[in-house]
Amino acid sequence: MPxxxxxxxxxxNPLTDLADLFSYAFMVNALEAGTIAAVMAGATGWFxxxxxxxxxxxxxSLIAFPGAxxxxxAGFPLAAGYFAFCAFGALALGGIxxxxxxxxxxxxxxxxxxxxxxxxxxxxxxxxxxxLTGLDSILFGxxxxxxxxxxxxxxxxxxxxxxxxxxxxxxxFFSSVDExxxxxxxxxxxxxxxxxxxxxxxxxxxxxxxxxxxxVFALLVTPAATARELTLRPWLGIVLSVVFALVVxxxxxxxxxxxxxxxxxxxxxxxxxxxxxxxxxxxxxxxSATAPLxxxxx
Amino acid sequence: xxxxxxxRNALLAGTxxxxxxxxxxxxxxxxxxxxxxxxLSHVAFTGALAAAILxxxxxxxxxxxxxxxGVALGLLGERARADDVTIGSLFAWSxxxxxxxxxxxxxxxxxxNGTAGxxxxxxxxxxxxxxxxxxxxxxxxxxSALLLAIARPLLFASLDGDVAAARGVPVAGLGIVFLVLLxxxxxxxxxxxxxxxxxxxxxxxxGAAHRLTASPYRGLVLSALLAxxxxxxxxxxxxxxxxxxxxxxxxxAAVGVYGLALALTAASGxxxxxxx
Numbered sequence: 001m002p003x004x005x006x007x008x009x010x011x012x013n014p015l016t017d018l019a020d021l022f023s024y025a026f027m028v029n030a031l032e033a034g035t036i037a038a039v040m041a042g043a044t045g046w047f048x049x050x051x052x053x054x055x056x057x058x059x060x061s062l063i064a065f066p067g068a069x070x071x072x073x074a075g076f077p078l079a080a081g082y083f084a085f086c087a088f089g090a091l092a093l094g095g096i097x098x099x100x101x102x103x104x105x106x107x108x109x110x111x112x113x114x115x116x117x118x119x120x121x122x123x124x125x126x127x128x129x130x131x132l133t134g135l136d137s138i139l140f141g142x143x144x145x146x147x148x149x150x151x152x153x154x155x156x157x158x159x160x161x162x163x164x165x166x167x168x169x170x171x172x173f174f175s176s177v178d179e180x181x182x183x184x185x186x187x188x189x190x191x192x193x194x195x196x197x198x199x200x201x202x203x204x205x206x207x208x209x210x211x212x213x214x215x216v217f218a219l220l221v222t223p224a225a226t227a228r229e230l231t232l233r234p235w236l237g238i239v240l241s242v243v244f245a246l247v248v249x250x251x252x253x254x255x256x257x258x259x260x261x262x263x264x265x266x267x268x269x270x271x272x273x274x275x276x277x278x279x280x281x282x283x284x285x286x287x288s289a290t291a292p293l294x295x296x297x298x
Numbered sequence: 299x300x301x302x303x304x305x306r307n308a309l310l311a312g313t314x315x316x317x318x319x320x321x322x323x324x325x326x327x328x329x330x331x332x333x334x335x336x337x338l339s340h341v342a343f344t345g346a347l348a349a350a351i352l353x354x355x356x357x358x359x360x361x362x363x364x365x366x367x368g369v370a371l372g373l374l375g376e377r378a379r380a381d382d383v384t385i386g387s388l389f390a391w392s393x394x395x396x397x398x399x400x401x402x403x404x405x406x407x408x409x410x411n412g413t414a415g416x417x418x419x420x421x422x423x424x425x426x427x428x429x430x431x432x433x434x435x436x437x438x439x440x441x442s443a444l445l446l447a448i449a450r451p452l453l454f455a456s457l458d459g460d461v462a463a464a465r466g467v468p469v470a471g472l473g474i475v476f477l478v479l480l481x482x483x484x485x486x487x488x489x490x491x492x493x494x495x496x497x498x499x500x501x502x503x504x505g506a507a508h509r510l511t512a513s514p515y516r517g518l519v520l521s522a523l524l525a526x527x528x529x530x531x532x533x534x535x536x537x538x539x540x541x542x543x544x545x546x547x548x549x550x551a552a553v554g555v556y557g558l559a560l561a562l563t564a565a566s567g568x569x570x571x572x573x574x
Contacts (some may be wrong), residue, residue, distance in 0.1 A: 108505025115498025218390035268394025
């Protein structure tokens with residue numbers, strides 16, 4: 001469906017525009033799917049930032065691309081490809097983290113895994129000849145044509161994942177903050193690490209269906225980083241991260257609906273803008289705090 | 299095979315792209331900066347599409363963007379210890395900008411033709427012209443020479459930054475120069491394997507070299523040789539199997555070499571443990 005057929009121009013009444021937004025079934029589906037994906041990305045992203053796994057998470061989010069391409073090639077539903085590849089990628093990353101010798105060794109292994117995934121993705125795409133339009137939406141996302149069946153699948157997976165995450169939240173937090181002490185007091189840190197990567201993989205698989213494989217990372221890292229700037233308290237941080245992810249997704253979808261530019265651009269720019277604003281605000285606040293306090297913080 | 303001009307150009311350019319990637323990659327892995335390479339590879343995409351919209355040379359756009367990205371990463375790293383999260387947020391946004399440029403480009407310049415974006419993301423080494431190949435050779439030699447010139451102090455600074463700083467090595471300055479160099483090499487490799495796949499050529503041969511030898515100079519040479527070998531193997535395979543795109547074949551070969559190195563060292567490690 002071409003965007004031009006949807007875009008009718010803004011009226012002078014924001015309320016009619018808003019009503020207009022909700023009058024299309026595909027737009028309602030997109031908003032629902034975006035909401036689900038944002039909640040997942042916000043919550044798992046917060047733990048990812050806490051655990052300093054940005055590189056692993058970025059690699060995981062790119063693994064969504066060969067997943068989608070393989071599913072297209074084999075004629076499976078896209079969602080199956082996303083979930084299968086992301087789960088496999090999570091296990092591989094867990095294996096890398098478990099068998100690492102040093103930081104540089106681990107980063108080389110993750111980088112190679114990422115490159116392999118992308119090379120496979122490109123291979124699948126070039127084997128599948130009707131490629132270009134499909135490739136764009138796999139990489140950069142689309143909010144057009146999401147079916148209510150897809151929304152249902154997203155919802156079920158999201159509920160399962162979030163329940164799992166909530167169940168392990170306390171020990172996961174413990175082992176993320178101080179792995180050695182957590183292990184010493186009997187927390188299965190290794191298992192938790194792999195479990196968390198699986199949760200992250202599910203979350204990536206969900207989100208990339210909306211934002212595309214290249215832009216998932218924006219929704220994972222930036223709202224969580226913004227929340228971490230504001231508070232170090234876990235529950236408040238997670239809630240803030242989810243709220244930020246929701247706001248940028250909703251605004252991004254609405255802006256994309258009323259303009260000709262892609263949703264991925266709006267979501268990444270809004271979240272990055274918010275992050276910069278918050279960083280500036282906290283920097284100013286820190287400077288205006290009294291000098292002895294500043295020394296204490298340092 | 300060598301009778302085709304496109305194949306000669308590809309082999310020529312690929313050799314020097316591999317050389318530069320292998321040398322720089324060795325230090326990238328040593329300094330655990332693969333994530334920075336990842337970030338620069340995404341910046342390359344944005345730069346290329348910005349250049350495409352402005353109507354200037356795409357290669358120039360890629361170089362400008364990655365060099366600027368390298369400087370930005372270097373400065374961020376110097377001031378207030380930029381962590382992965384800052385880098386990640388920044389390049390996630392740069393990719394968003396790239397998407398915007400792509401949509402503008404597709405809309406305005408070539409209606410219904412999205413191949414420019416695909417070419418940048420996944421490379422097109424078989425489409426390289428003779429002058430493009432000459433450029434690639436020149437840049438590859440320059441980047442390698444510059445890297446070898448700073449190799450000694452850089453090695454010192456990478457292994458033990460504090461001691462190096464105490465000895466008067468300009469650690470912070472070297473870090474920035476290195477990231478700029480990484481930017482140049484990333485731009486160079488974008489032409490061969492594309493913005494998305496260049497990480498494979500930087501991380502995988504170097505990772506293998508680190509596994510196979512602890513000696514830095516032997517490692518540097520090995521890393522360069524493995525990268526060049528991967529490029530050759532990939533190009534020839536892709537020539538023989540036309541369904542296989544060259545960038546996938548090159549990166550596949552590089553990762554294959556890395557996998558082999560992992561298996562070798564794991565096997566010898568197990569034997570050593572068993573014997574002792």
